[in-house]
Amino acid sequence: MDDRTPSALSAVVRRPHRADARRNFDKLLAAARTAFAEQGTGTPLEDIARSAGVGIGTLYRNFPTRQALFDAVYAGEVEELCHAAQDVADLPPWEAFSTWLDRFVSYVGTKRAISEELNRDSAMFRDARKAMYEAGEPLFARAQEAGEARRDASFDDVLRMITGIIATGYVSDEQRGRVLGFALDGIRTGKN
Amino acid sequence: MDDRTPSALSAVVRRPHRADARRNFDKLLAAARTAFAEQGTGTPLEDIARSAGVGIGTLYRNFPTRQALFDAVYAGEVEELCHAAQDVADLPPWEAFSTWLDRFVSYVGTKRAISEELNRDSAMFRDARKAMYEAGEPLFARAQEAGEARRDASFDDVLRMITGIIATGYVSDEQRGRVLGFALDGIRTGKN
DNA sequence: GGAAAAACGGAGGACACACTCCACTGCCGC
DNA sequence: GCGGCAGTGGAGTGTGTCCTCCGTTTTTCC
Numbered sequence: 001m002d003d004r005t006p007s008a009l010s011a012v013v014r015r016p017h018r019a020d021a022r023r024n025f026d027k028l029l030a031a032a033r034t035a036f037a038e039q040g041t042g043t044p045l046e047d048i049a050r051s052a053g054v055g056i057g058t059l060y061r062n063f064p065t066r067q068a069l070f071d072a073v074y075a076g077e078v079e080e081l082c083h084a085a086q087d088v089a090d091l092p093p094w095e096a097f098s099t100w101l102d103r104f105v106s107y108v109g110t111k112r113a114i115s116e117e118l119n120r121d122s123a124m125f126r127d128a129r130k131a132m133y134e135a136g137e138p139l140f141a142r143a144q145e146a147g148e149a150r151r152d153a154s155f156d157d158v159l160r161m162i163t164g165i166i167a168t169g170y171v172s173d174e175q176r177g178r179v180l181g182f183a184l185d186g187i188r189t190g191k192n
Numbered sequence: 193m194d195d196r197t198p199s200a201l202s203a204v205v206r207r208p209h210r211a212d213a214r215r216n217f218d219k220l221l222a223a224a225r226t227a228f229a230e231q232g233t234g235t236p237l238e239d240i241a242r243s244a245g246v247g248i249g250t251l252y253r254n255f256p257t258r259q260a261l262f263d264a265v266y267a268g269e270v271e272e273l274c275h276a277a278q279d280v281a282d283l284p285p286w287e288a289f290s291t292w293l294d295r296f297v298s299y300v301g302t303k304r305a306i307s308e309e310l311n312r313d314s315a316m317f318r319d320a321r322k323a324m325y326e327a328g329e330p331l332f333a334r335a336q337e338a339g340e341a342r343r344d345a346s347f348d349d350v351l352r353m354i355t356g357i358i359a360t361g362y363v364s365d366e367q368r369g370r371v372l373g374f375a376l377d378g379i380r381t382g383k384n
Numbered sequence: 385g386g387a388a389a390a391a392c393g394g395a396g397g398a399c400a401c402a403c404t405c406c407a408c409t410g411c412c413g414c
Numbered sequence: 415g416c417g418g419c420a421g422t423g424g425a426g427t428g429t430g431t432c433c434t435c436c437g438t439t440t441t442t443c444c
Contacts (some may be wrong), residue, residue, distance in 0.1 A: 186378025
């Protein structure tokens with residue numbers, strides 16, 4: 001990683017200049033990421049600091065508010081997701097879209113943090129949403145143009161639907177997948 | 193209302209015998225219901241007591257734990273829902289089912305409490321789930337038998353899907369409705 | 385009407401978590 | 415190497431919520 005702000009998304013927090021500080025910064029981000037994923041956004045910040053092997057003071061210096069920390073984690077995940085959109089570029093329209101959605105599901109699904117905070121609207125959140133849409137929307141549009149996805153649905157509709165579905169509890173991962181499939185069938189045209 | 197336990201569902205808490213106490217019990221339940229609906233299950237119990245016009249002590253006497261209070265509220269809502277199933281009994285199969293789902297959505301949708309705690313499994317929660325399924329499942333089965341709903345989906349699948357979808361945030365109620373429609377199309381057969 | 389029993393309510397102790405502050409530590413540039 | 419200063423960490427303070435306890439009030443029953 002280079003040491004400038006890696007993208008407009010994460011402009012909120014600055015990665016520090018000194019080597020040890022940078023190390024701590026990264027450790028915190030990683031710890032927060034798993035903590036948010038496994039226990040939700042409410043995780044005590046002290047726990048995160050401890051599991052990063054760092055004092056609480058250090059956490060606060062890097063991320064003055066819980067929101068700043070959350071934003072930083074979130075920005076990272078969104079970025080990964082945007083990259084994924086490029087990987088599917090040369091699949092056929094519907095496959096490209098649904099593969100990207102799979103990616104979306106596995107990034108977002110296990111980590112409930114994102115759906116938890118979905119309605120927040122910080123500046124950073126708007127940026128993230130925009131970036132994500134720029135990545136995913138073309139894929140959906142292509143599926144629509146190919147006559148594979150219904151035209152009365154917007155990309156936003158689909159994303160919210162998916163987000164909702166994967167955020168609930170299921171008996172098994174298998175059930176989650178099945179249910180997702182049903183919902184996608186409702187988006188796809190010329191099916192069944 | 194009579195003064196015995198109104199159903200097996202709410203066996204957890206006892207409605208008190210004395211008139212004033214019973215009044216407070218009901219006020220608390222009502223206050224909790226709106227509070228949970230509007231601010232989620234995390235609402236401070238003191239707020240609920242205050243908005244019921246009752247001391248915190250009274251709340252605790254009636255509902256020794258937050259869970260007990262939540263269970264009581266939840267039980268009430270589930271009961272209403274079960275009744276709704278009877279009202280649609282003589283509509284055509286798919287209409288009956290989707291009308292009941294509408295009911296389900298308007299009971300559950302505005303109040304995010306239920307979906308929040310969906311994965312909890314207290315004894316009471318199991319009962320509620322069972323009651324709800326007894327009410328709704330026949331409607332779904334009928335739609336399946338009439339060839340209107342796909343056979344590879346279970347009632348449980350549908351319910352979880354719906355719950356997930358309505359629990360997320362939307363730009364407008366109109367969007368929520370639209371998205372729900374898409375998802376239901378994925379469940380329905382012989383469509384589009 | 386009065387006594388016993390039931391219920392009330394809110395002050396206050398306990399706790400969990402957010403966030404600050406500052407004496408100490410160890411990088412980095414010279 | 416070494417001095418200055420960015421960075422550290424955790425003890426300590428503040429806040430908000432849970433929950434208990436008990437003197438006071440209300441109801442019920444005779």
